[in-house]
Amino acid sequence: MSHTLEATNAPGAARPGKPKQHRKRPTVARRRNLIGWSFVAPFGVVFVALLILPLAYAFWLSLQTETLAQGNTFTWFDNYVRAFSDPLFLEGARFVVLFSIVVIPVQMLVSLIAALIIDSLTTRLARISRVLIFIPYAVPVVIGALMWGFLYSPSFGPGAEIFGLFGLVAPNLLSPDGIFFGLINIVSWQWAGYYMIIIYSALQGIDPALYEAAKLDGASKLQIALRIKVPMVASSLVLILVFALIHTLQFFTEPHILKSIASGAIDASFTPNIYAYNLAFSYTQFNYASAISFALGIIVFIGSYIFLVSTRKRSGL
Amino acid sequence: MATTLVPSTPKAGRAAAASGPRREVGERRPLFRSIVLIGMCFYFLVPLWWLIVASTKTVNGLFNGSAGSLWFDKNIDLFGNLAQLFNQSGGIYLQWLGNSFLYALTGGVGATVLAVLAGYGFAKYAFRGRNVSFALLLGSVMVPVTALVLPTFVLFSAIGLNNTIWAVILPSLLSPFGVYLMRVYAQDAVPDELIEAARIDGAGDAKIFFSIALPLLRPAIATVLLLSIVATWNNYFLPLAVLSDPKLFPVTVGLGQWLQLSAAAGGGQQLWNLIVIGALVSVIPLILAFVFLQRYWQGGLSLGSLK
Structure with missing residues (x-):
């Protein structure tokens, strides 16, 4: 960590001619300190003003409750107690956890398969599909949700025609029963390409001599993929897992967009974030909304931090 | 694929890999992988294809198009839509x-x-x-x-x-x-x-x-x-x-x-x-x-x- 610039001071410290060095060193060190800080300071200001300050203010608000008689009064952790016994909040939290458990493996599997295939082929098809599969990342989440919403829609979409060919009735992915799968598809479509690129770049970094050695030992292509390539990119898989988790627990945009066309399937407390948004903007309960927003952020933060620390060696973060 | 021809020298191994039957297996597999890849590209592009097709339709065409939702209507109105937009x-x-x-x-x-x-x-x-x-x-x-x-x-x-x-x-x-x-x-x-x-x-x-x-x-x-x-x-x-x-x-x-x-x-x-x-x-x-x-x-x- 600290081998960068101390190294220049070290010889001076080791030398016996002390008095002069002693007087000079602090000023050099202080100058470096100052310059180091001035590089970091602009970001530091933004960090404090737009991360620490809003969080602190929201926390302060979340400790109060607005009453008609007295305005805001300090009620300490009442809002948090209320949140964790609020069936609407708990139901939304249950949904995002369940959703993460299903969608993250799906996304990782799709992106891993795509990356392994593209890595193993050197054809033009592989080069083109690398870009094509990535393109959904360049499409705003709002538009992604919108397009799939249209495709799902019984009155716009091709579902009825395609399933009709086989004499089947198309599942309605905008219905209360179907929306879970509808959302899984949207989220996987949007992010798999981005994750594919991350895994693909990691695959490209592996020394091909390893494959040669394995081939000489009689390993098949599949064995090479599963026993060498996958373990070698484990660190990117961990990183993807963490990002996907942070992303999915905060689920907001896709259901918020689909809400207007999936009438009845998505309610005002569908996910914790949607609940907090509606509490704040439809019911103007800012204190309670702050508590939910804050609680959610803290849970995600602690969860992913523990996860990263426990897999520290692999993730490299 | 599991034909483990443990070669005595690297040279022999390479020669064995390049010989008849193994090579054929090696050729067929890229085809399979290419098909999977094409299928994936298709899936990732469908919504965008739909978007391009749908943007040429009128409101009426979106609901009751003549050629279904994944193909162009008789009545192409891209510029009308752009102007209205x-x-x-x-x-x-x-x-x-x-x-x-x-x-x-x-x-x-x-x-x-x-x-x-x-x-x-x-x-x-x-x-x-x-x-x-x-x-x-x-x-x-x-x-x-x-x-x-x-x-x-x-x-x-x-x-x-x-x-x-x-x-x-x-x-x-x-x-x-x-x-x-x-x-x-x-x-x-x-x-x-x-x-x-x-x-x-x-x-x-x-x-x-x-x-x-x-x-x-x-x-x-x-x-x-x-x-x-x-x-x-x-x-x-x-x-x-x-x-x-x-x-x-x-x-x-x-x-x-x-x-x-x-x-x-x-x-x-x-x-x-x-x-x-x-x-x-x-x-x-x-x-x-x-x-x-x-x-x-x-x-x-x-x-x-x-x-």
């Missing part, structure tokens, strides 16, 4: 597009400048408190952006910043992940020996940064710029929360509002064709940017995981 509500769509560009460019460039400075400072200066502040920064990578939206909103309403462009631009300047990427990259890309040599030659810290470090950091700068521009361009929750004047909306929020209007029962306006053409127009700039700037992002996006 740019004239709707006094050309508000162009305003939204302009806002998106403004927010994405100022937010993206600002975030990148801050990230380059801070990342370089963290990587190359052992200032007091560096480790503590970097740990704090790493922790904040884990704070989801959307968790900050409501807190930012309540803070901004306390100081009267809501419903101004700053309410969108200022939060976009915050990119802890960008700083992290930049530090990881700068650590190796800018050798300490080079800095020391320049220092001995009498170069000041500012000169070293601008004429030595910056050129070396170019790939990472491109990546962070791209990531933060995309993040701001795609942002929905933040502008939705802090803006109420439709003239300040970015495209994402504007289209979301049209969708709500159209879906509202009864008295709703039927803007379906405008939503479709509006969505198409708004995704074109970024897709083009990604296709043409391939060599800048392909290596860069993986910076965070390669270490």
Whole structure:
């Protein structure tokens, strides 16, 4: 960590001619300190003003409750107690956890398969599909949700025609029963390409001599993929897992967009974030909304931090 | 595939691999993989294909088209739709597009400048408190952006910043992940020996940064710029929360509002064709940017995981 610039001071410290060095060193060190800080300071200001300050203010608000008689009064952790016994909040939290458990493996599997295939082929098809599969990342989440919403829609979409060919009735992915799968598809479509690129770049970094050695030992292509390539990119898989988790627990945009066309399937407390948004903007309960927003952020933060620390060696973060 | 011909010498092994039967197996498998790949491309492109087809249809064509939803109608009305899009509500769509560009460019460039400075400072200066502040920064990578939206909103309403462009631009300047990427990259890309040599030659810290470090950091700068521009361009929750004047909306929020209007029962306006053409127009700039700037992002996006 600290081998960068101390190294220049070290010889001076080791030398016996002390008095002069002693007087000079602090000023050099202080100058470096100052310059180091001035590089970091602009970001530091933004960090404090737009991360620490809003969080602190929201926390302060979340400790109060607005009453008609007295305005805001300090009620300490009442809002948090209320949140964790609020069936609407708990139901939304249950949904995002369940959703993460299903969608993250799906996304990782799709992106891993795509990356392994593209890595193993050197054809033009592989080069083109690398870009094509990535393109959904360049499409705003709002538009992604919108397009799939249209495709799902019984009155716009091709579902009825395609399933009709086989004499089947198309599942309605905008219905209360179907929306879970509808959302899984949207989220996987949007992010798999981005994750594919991350895994693909990691695959490209592996020394091909390893494959040669394995081939000489009689390993098949599949064995090479599963026993060498996958373990070698484990660190990117961990990183993807963490990002996907942070992303999915905060689920907001896709259901918020689909809400207007999936009438009845998505309610005002569908996910914790949607609940907090509606509490704040439809019911103007800012204190309670702050508590939910804050609680959610803290849970995600602690969860992913523990996860990263426990897999520290692999993730490299 | 499990024919384990353990070769005595590498040469013999290679010869065996290239001989008849094995080779045939090797040829067939790329075909299978290519088919899987084509299937994947098809899946990832279907919604965009639909978007292109649908943008040529009238409202009526969208509902009762002659050729189904994945093929063009008899009646192609792309230019009619475009004209209607740019004239709707006094050309508000162009305003939204302009806002998106403004927010994405100022937010993206600002975030990148801050990230380059801070990342370089963290990587190359052992200032007091560096480790503590970097740990704090790493922790904040884990704070989801959307968790900050409501807190930012309540803070901004306390100081009267809501419903101004700053309410969108200022939060976009915050990119802890960008700083992290930049530090990881700068650590190796800018050798300490080079800095020391320049220092001995009498170069000041500012000169070293601008004429030595910056050129070396170019790939990472491109990546962070791209990531933060995309993040701001795609942002929905933040502008939705802090803006109420439709003239300040970015495209994402504007289209979301049209969708709500159209879906509202009864008295709703039927803007379906405008939503479709509006969505198409708004995704074109970024897709083009990604296709043409391939060599800048392909290596860069993986910076965070390669270490």
